[in-house]
Amino acid sequence: MKVAIIGASFAGVTAALEVRKHHPNAEISLLEKQPQLGYIPNGLHLYLDKKIDSLSQAYFIKEADLEQRRIKILLESTVEKVDTANHQLTYRHDNEAITLEYDKLIIATGSSQLSHKIEGSDSDRVLKYKRLKGAEDALETLQASQHVTIIGGGQIGVEAADLLTKNGKQVALVENMDYVLFKYFDKDMIQPIQEEMQEAGVALYMNQTVSSIKEAGDKLEIQLGSGSIESDTAILAVNVRPDLSFLDGQIDLHMDHTIAVDEYLRTSHPDVLAVGDCIQLPSCMGEEAMYIPLVNNAVRTGIVAAANLVKPAQTFNGSLRTIGTSAFGYHIASTGMTESDSLFSDYPIGVKRQIVPANSLPFAEEVLIKYVYNEETRELLGAQLVSKADVLEKINTLALAIQTNQTLEDLSQKEFFFHPTFTNTIETTNLVAWPHIRRDTDES
Ligand code: FAD
Structure with a gap:
């Protein structure tokens, strides 16, 4: 059996290891567009927090661990097209388009820090650091910046605000809602943290939406519903989004462009499963399905998809959106x-x-x-x-x-x-x- 897995981060790597466990003789190919695999997206935060000495230490697995288990790794290989009818995909490596045939496909292409709503958010000075290259660039830019505006008061935004103030930066944080971390906490619970944030000098812009970001000389002008903030740089810490432009239209998507899967994590095509940040998940919180991009979901869906590769064996038991962090x-x-x-x-x-x-x-x-x-x-x-x-x-x-x-x-x-x-x-x-x-x- 030929198994292709697209994306070698938490979901794809877990799926590959579990497929090997269930299918000792399968030919497993793991395709990844980055030059390395296994980078931990919090790398920059770990570095700013002095938990690691270099971003290169922020890895959860090494290639050798996978190769030992006879998993073929194809790095710098960007999947450009999936042809589900013919069980093949095309990826680009070294400017060459290469076709790979598969019997079973697992899509684990995750998500990126993207915003289609904020005009100008694609500027290089609006930092996104989920991948190693982004983190290296962000570190350099932050070291040369004094005033940083964080767009989004979720876990990434609040952690960044804490670490940047500790590193002597002047920080502004803009959040749509009337308090930070609203997805995970009620306002009464988060009040002490928000007070500490203000105490530490973070300028909080609550109930404010960033509409656009303009480069003005060596500064950024961040436009809000009312007023603007002038800043040396900004961090895009809003919701992440999947990019599934390589699909061929045979895989059903939700309105938010995530892949629709059943309880066995099968897509609308019988030989294609999908895991991690590119799917919506059955939720244990009443709603039918929700988008909950977290590492624990990526890993657990990888385990379940591998168990269901050939026939449905194990249902995914849903997500509780469990998080834990420390800040302020x-x-x-x-x-x-x-x-x-x-x-x-x-x-x-x-x-x-x-x-x-x-x-x-x-x-x-x-x-x-x-x-x-x-x-x-x-x-x-x-x-x-x-x-x-x-x-x-x-x-x-x-x-x-x-x-x-x-x-x-x-x-x-x-x-x-x-x-x-x-x-x-x-x-x-x-x-x-x-x-x-x-x-x-x-x-x-
Ligand atoms: P991803 O990690 O997004 O990986 C997808 C992989 O697929 C990537 O390596 C990508 O290069 C590759 N890929 C994409 N398209 C293609 C293609 N066409 N061809 C080949 N390869 C492709 N979650 C937590 O639970 N706890 C945290 O503390 C936490 N901190 C975070 C901090 C930051 C700054 C960010 C941005 C996110 C954080 N998250 C955290 C969320 C977490 O990173 C994601 O939930 C997790 O990475 C999802 O894993 P994944 O394997 O599904 O996808």
């Missing part, structure tokens, strides 16, 4: 439905907020937790954590609780270890009311 002195994490999302649900929603000490020591940091649950079944639907203590890993337990339909009562009995340095008498995410250590606000 806080560790913040979220999974599942927020209270704002719940406005669209057709069953009653309950909300509980708790402030819990992170451990049993004097002066323990507090953890602010919000639980969103189905009031009829008492099943957990979403959770948000905000703390100066590193409690990020706890969100994964809560995500598993949601995936396995645990109720609030189940959470109160969740097994945990006790150690005074690391835990409280009751584990942070075991939801019980214990007035001496917890302050509860039951908003249901």
